Amino acid sequence: MTTLFRTNAKKQEFKWLPVGSIARNPNQPRKIFEEAALRELSDSIARFGVITPLTVRQVAGGYELIAGERRLRASQMAGLTAVPCYIIAAEEEDSSLMALVENLQRRDLDFFEEALGLLRLTELYGMTQQQAAEQIGRTQSAVANKLRLLRLGPETITTVREFKLTERHARALLRIPEEDKQLKAAQEIARRAMNVEQAEAYIERMLSERPPREQGQTRRFVARDVRLFLNTVTRAVTTMQQSGFGARLERKNEDDVMVLTIRIPQHPL
Incomplete structure (x- = not known):
């Protein structure tokens, strides 16, 4: 120091x-x-x-x-x-x-006090996450994960603290985007004294029971497989070709990225 x-x-x-x-x-x-x-x-x-x-x-x-x-x-x-x-x-x-x-x-x-302290280092003192990590002997990813805890709603944070739920419980609750559902889950986890594995399973069931439309919205945010998006682009080009446009899709891999080029004539064939 x-x-x-x-x-x-x-x-x-x-x-x-x-x-x-x-x-x-x-x-x-x-x-x-x-x-x-x-x-x-x-x-x-x-x-x-x-x-x-x-x-x-x-x-x-x-x-x-x-x-x-x-x-x-x-x-x-x-x-x-x-x-x-x-x-x-x-x-x-x-x-x-x-x-x-x-x-x-x-x-x-406690882990929320740590998160708030790290937030002050980054916002009040203008440190990057990496600089904050170096000051306290942590990794940048550990600092980033700690800061994510502050995305929980204030009432959820109060419940986690009041019932002494662990940091892993809190991380599991981050999967729920809505504050009211976060709070409901935290209260139920505390009421039933669930361990971390039970809490994670409970949250998984909670998310899987969403209405189909809500599930679809969630998938759009968490989709990680690039093939899903590539198939969408390919279908769009195929539809244009079937409609009389001479559209062409060219794909090239460069290092860690995939380059897609779509060529569309100004007038249909």
Whole structure:
């Protein structure tokens, strides 16, 4: 991360700081803190102290947290009045970006928080998916797949989170284009406590039971076999020939592409 930010390593300083002097970072990507997990961490801190110092920057009237909000919260629960901190010199924008990247690198966000964090890297900080992937040690395809989760409707996302469905459950729900049907499926999967395989089978049945016209619309979007489209072009040229037009279809393969040329005389034969 050192090449990404305008911080100066020589200005890093270690201090014990009063808990009350540290303000939380408003751009912290983690929004959900599980009480039971915090309590476990608090118990550990009460026994052994804070093993890994927090990272903060100095601001007017105190300090702003860059990394370590779970440790800060757990320390407060444990009754600590001061915590060990690294104080670094960082601009406001760098502070927010560091907090975001640090959380994404730790991989302890839930998958929707990860997706929202990656979205901020690409939109707020102007990174490409490849650049975002390099910052957090992932592949570009992993970043793209995570961002796709945000295509789910907001109520579906709430249901997935509330019932603690897995990321694979969420990916399966992406197959359903309509938000209302996504939500219905998510609720049914949660109600019946389906595992991933059962959920995928349920969604497959749900899609196969669509009315014929709706199924046809879906096929147009998901068709992947180029032969389907090639047959359509060939039939169109054949129809023109039978109607008296001397149409000709020429096909040539070039590397990874197929070149189709249709020659149609301006006047029928």
